[in-house]
Amino acid sequence: MSELLRVRGLTTTFPSEQGPVAVVDSLDLAIAEGEVLALVGESGCGKSMTALSLLRLVPRPGRIAAGEMIFRGRDLLQLTVPEMRGIRGRDIAMIFQEPMTSLNPVVTVGAQVVEAIRLHEPATKREARRRTVEIFERVGIADPEARFAAYPFELSGGLKQRVMIAMALAMRPKLLIADEPTTALDVTIQAQILELLRELQRDLGMAILLISHDFGIVNELADRVLVMYAGQVVEEASRSTILEQARHPYTQGLLASMPSMARPGERLNEIPGVVPPPSDWTAGCRFASRCVRVLNVCADEAPPEVAAGPRAGEIQRVFCHAVAREVADA
Amino acid sequence: MPDWWFSNAVVVGLLASCGALAVYVRRNRLWSEAAAGLWRRRPLAILVVVFYASVALADSIFWIGGVDAGDDVVKQHEALSLVDRAFLGTSEASYSAPFADVEFYGGAPLQQQGLHPFGTDILGRDVLYLVLKGARVALLIGGVTSAIAIPLALLFGVAAGYFGGRIDDGVFFLISTLSAIPGLLLLIALIMVLGQSTLSVCLALAVTSWVGFCRVARGETLKLRELEFVQAARALGVSEPQIILRHILPNLAHLIVITYVLLFSGLVLSEAVLSWLGIGIQGSWGQMIVQASDEISREPVVWWNIGAAGAALFGLILAVNFVGDAVRDVLDPRTLREEA
Numbered sequence: 001m002s003e004l005l006r007v008r009g010l011t012t013t014f015p016s017e018q019g020p021v022a023v024v025d026s027l028d029l030a031i032a033e034g035e036v037l038a039l040v041g042e043s044g045c046g047k048s049m050t051a052l053s054l055l056r057l058v059p060r061p062g063r064i065a066a067g068e069m070i071f072r073g074r075d076l077l078q079l080t081v082p083e084m085r086g087i088r089g090r091d092i093a094m095i096f097q098e099p100m101t102s103l104n105p106v107v108t109v110g111a112q113v114v115e116a117i118r119l120h121e122p123a124t125k126r127e128a129r130r131r132t133v134e135i136f137e138r139v140g141i142a143d144p145e146a147r148f149a150a151y152p153f154e155l156s157g158g159l160k161q162r163v164m165i166a167m168a169l170a171m172r173p174k175l176l177i178a179d180e181p182t183t184a185l186d187v188t189i190q191a192q193i194l195e196l197l198r199e200l201q202r203d204l205g206m207a208i209l210l211i212s213h214d215f216g217i218v219n220e221l222a223d224r225v226l227v228m229y230a231g232q233v234v235e236e237a238s239r240s241t242i243l244e245q246a247r248h249p250y251t252q253g254l255l256a257s258m259p260s261m262a263r264p265g266e267r268l269n270e271i272p273g274v275v276p277p278p279s280d281w282t283a284g285c286r287f288a289s290r291c292v293r294v295l296n297v298c299a300d301e302a303p304p305e306v307a308a309g310p311r312a313g314e315i316q317r318v319f320c321h322a323v324a325r326e327v328a329d330a
Numbered sequence: 331m332p333d334w335w336f337s338n339a340v341v342v343g344l345l346a347s348c349g350a351l352a353v354y355v356r357r358n359r360l361w362s363e364a365a366a367g368l369w370r371r372r373p374l375a376i377l378v379v380v381f382y383a384s385v386a387l388a389d390s391i392f393w394i395g396g397v398d399a400g401d402d403v404v405k406q407h408e409a410l411s412l413v414d415r416a417f418l419g420t421s422e423a424s425y426s427a428p429f430a431d432v433e434f435y436g437g438a439p440l441q442q443q444g445l446h447p448f449g450t451d452i453l454g455r456d457v458l459y460l461v462l463k464g465a466r467v468a469l470l471i472g473g474v475t476s477a478i479a480i481p482l483a484l485l486f487g488v489a490a491g492y493f494g495g496r497i498d499d500g501v502f503f504l505i506s507t508l509s510a511i512p513g514l515l516l517l518i519a520l521i522m523v524l525g526q527s528t529l530s531v532c533l534a535l536a537v538t539s540w541v542g543f544c545r546v547a548r549g550e551t552l553k554l555r556e557l558e559f560v561q562a563a564r565a566l567g568v569s570e571p572q573i574i575l576r577h578i579l580p581n582l583a584h585l586i587v588i589t590y591v592l593l594f595s596g597l598v599l600s601e602a603v604l605s606w607l608g609i610g611i612q613g614s615w616g617q618m619i620v621q622a623s624d625e626i627s628r629e630p631v632v633w634w635n636i637g638a639a640g641a642a643l644f645g646l647i648l649a650v651n652f653v654g655d656a657v658r659d660v661l662d663p664r665t666l667r668e669e670a
Contacts, residue, residue: 057564060494088567096565102558106360106580115576116566151360167566 004033004174004207005054010067012046012053014278020065021278023049025231027067031175036201036208038222038239040215040254044275046231047211051177054209055092056084072174090120093168097180099160103152109163110136110148116167135166140196158189165196172204179211194220215258219243227251230275230286234303237316247308247318249291285321293322334392334409341390367660368653375652382646386466388412413462420444422454428634449634452625457635461642464615468646471532471601471611472594478536480543480590484582487547492555492574501548505541513538514603521609528611531604535597543589547582554578584661591654595647602643615643 010027013020024046031037039047052058054069056076069076076087096102104112113132117123123131129148136144139162152160161181168176178197182190198221201208212218218225218239225242227235227250235248246252253271255261262268273290285291288298303319306327355361369376392409397418405418423440426433428449433440448457490501508516517534524530554560555578563573605616618639625632 055565057561085567085569088565090567094562094565096558096562098558102562104559104563104577104581106583107576108359115568119567149359164562167562 002033004031004035004072006030006070007054008068008070010050010053010069011065012049012058012062013065014062016279018279021281022065023062023231023278024053025281027228027231027233029226029233029236031207031209033174034201034205034207036210036221036223038210038212038218038225039228040212040218040225041228042213042254042275044277045228047213047228048179049231050228051094051179051209051211054177055088055094057088086120089116089168089173090171091173092175092177093171093173094177094179095161095164095168095181098184099157099164100184102164103160105152108149108151109155109160110150113163113167113170116170120171131170132166135170136163139163139166139169139200140192141166156189157185158192161185161189161193162196165193165200169200169204173206175207175209176201177209177211180213181210182217183212183214190217197221215243215255216260227254230281231278232286233317233319234287235316235318235320238314241314241316245316247306247316247323248320249293249322250287253290253292285319291322295321295325297321332409337390337392341387344387364660368656371656371659372652375649375656378645378649379653382465382649383469385413385462386469389414389463389466413459417456417459420446420456420459422446422450422456424450424454425452425632426450426454448638449632451622451635457638460613460618461615461638463613464618464639464642465646467528467611467614468598468601468643470528471535471614472597474529474532475535475539475597476590476593478533479540479593480586482536483540483542483544484547484579484586486540487544488551488574488578488582490544491548491551492570492578494552498548501544505544508538508541517600517604518607518609521604526609531601531609531611535600539593539597539600543585543593546585546589550582550585551578554581587661588654588658591650591657595650595654598643598647598650615639619643 007027007029010024011022012024013022015021027046027050029037029039039050041047049058049062053064054076056064058064064077067077071087071091076084079087103109107115110129110132113135114125114128117128117131118125121128133144133148136147141147141159141162147155147159147163152163155163165181181197182193185193194217197208200206201221208221210218210221222239224238225236226233227242227248229250235242235246235251237246242251243255246255250271253269256269257271259268271290276286276289282299283302284300285298285303288294291298298321301321303321304324306318306320306324308316308318308323308327355365389411392411394407394409397406397410397415410418420443422433422442424433426442426446426449428447429445430449431442431445433442433450444456446456446458448461450456451460486501486504490498517538520534520537521531524533560573560577563577568576601610601614602616602619604610605614605620608620610616610620619636622632622635622639625635
């Protein structure tokens with residue numbers, strides 16, 4: 001598989017009283033064509049900010065301070081604004097968490113998809129309409145002709161999310177960024193949407209950057225997993241490695257706090273405390289204050305990268321002092 | 331080109347845009363449902379407003395000639411509106427009460443030329459005629475002023491809300507400054523500067539009344555800008571002007587309609603206040619009321635003049651406010667939700 005997107009040293013900052021604060025801090029990631037990469041972490045870890053940075057849509061006053069984002073041989077950060085607008089929607093599309101508010105309430109859903117198509121292609125209205133109905137059918141909207149003229153408030157959450165997916169897929173993007181695509185949906189609808197995403201990903205061969213805090217969803221879809229904490233990557237490995245042999249205490253904590261891991265009648269596991277606000281992020285390990293395996297060195301020194309491949313040829317990157325010591329001892 | 335040609339052109343333009351609007355409303359399901367709901371709620375008030383509007387339109391269609399040769403020469407070469415023609419030759423010598431058939435002028439009884447349901451004023455003009463002519467002035471004040479004030483408010487409000495930063499600071503400074511000056515004083519000052527024509531009164535009223543809606547538009551845009559469908563549009567590669575046109579403005583449309591209707595009645599009333607201060611528009615109900623205010627101290631009391639103008643003003647304001655309330659019920663998402 002060839003590489004679709006490589007991000008190096010991506011740093012997104014917001015100004016504060018104490019100077020700029022990096023909410024995404026020197027992030028590296030790579031996505032191959034047709035691959036599903038999951039970005040996992042608690043709220044406030046910078047997952048969504050990473051996604052918005054990839055589209056260069058960081059809300060003001062935030063800005064991308066450093067890094068490069070090579071997408072099919074071009075650095076997205078070097079593009080002009082109109083060039084970047086051409087990339088959005090056509091090459092990289094995004095679906096959002098909240099289907100209830102992701103559609104313009106006063107425009108029919110069909111017209112919104114038509115608009116998305118005509119934005120990047122000189123299609124006639126009739127042609128765009130025909131394609132919209134096709135896409136609606138493809139994403140499993142029953143009676144697409146009738147739904148074309150429906151307003152968003154006349155559709156259920158699941159249907160709205162299908163329309164969002166249809167809109168994102170209208171141009172057959174190479175990369176789909178899905179920011180918690182099922183969080184706001186019922187469990188039964190969640191399964192359907194995930195199934196749809198997997199199907200589309202297989203058929204269209206597109207890569208997906210899946211943002212989630214739910215390992216259940218990650219398990220369903222992802223090929224590879226990137227765990228983020230406080231704006232930084234803490235662990236990266238294939239899905240099976242993460243689920244079976246996670247090394248970083250944070251990843252282990254996240255996995256242990258899945259409700260399905262708890263035994264009946266017992267209290268659910270949790271990681272005590274919350275993600276510290278960006279202004280409190282230090283040069284040392286940012287997870288140190290909540291870590292069960294904290295060492296003296298953790299507070300002051302940035303954790304080293306440890307390559308801990310459990311299987312031959314597989315890369316597992318872990319950023320942790322404790323794991324580093326373990327590997328050195330072994 | 332004489333003024334009356336312009337007036338005729340405006341009538342044609344208005345009728346055409348009403349037709350276009352009707353077609354659009356019929357095609358768009360959201361708006362046609364809103365229109366049906368509006369009609370269901372307040373049919374009478376809507377009919378009253380439509381009546382006022384038709385009178386005003388009839389009073390705006392002018393042409394020259396076609397008048398009885400027996401009339402005076404000036405009238406034959408003057409552009410007369412439909413309403414003027416309907417009341418041609420109904421002038422009396424002086425005051426006459428409603429439905430009177432005889433009037434006394436200089437002590438001698440005179441046979442009246444016609445029947446005057448609202449009586450006549452001191453110059454013998456039919457009061458019904460004057461009242462009907464007032465409709466055009468009232469709608470002109472409301473319409474022209476709103477047509478200046480609302481786009482102005484939208485322009486500044488949406489720009490401030492959407493772009494924020496310096497633009498927002500600038501607009502807010504302007505708004506704060508304007509609202510710090512007492513409204514009536516500013517109005518009077520502006521009319522003094524601009525002169526006392528219909529257009530300048532409308533302009534002055536617009537300058538003093540756009541601020542409120544500008545605040546609302548700014549706040550609403552601020553809210554809309556952060557909503558996910560605007561984010562989603564950006565993520566699809568939609569340009570900023572397109573986002574404002576396709577995503578922000580349509581979502582402000584219900585506010586625009588509500589504000590327009592409510593602003594309208596307020597403006598007509600403001601003109602009455604200006605008339606009382608002596609800086610109103612010629613021929614408005616406000617001026618009729620002011621001129622007739624002395625007459626209620628006469629013996630016998632001449633009440634029909636002030637009564638007719640007051641009733642016409644009251645009728646329009648009441649009907650417009652009823653319609654405005656219904657518009658808000660139909661379009662405001664908050665009241666919609668309560669109903670559902």
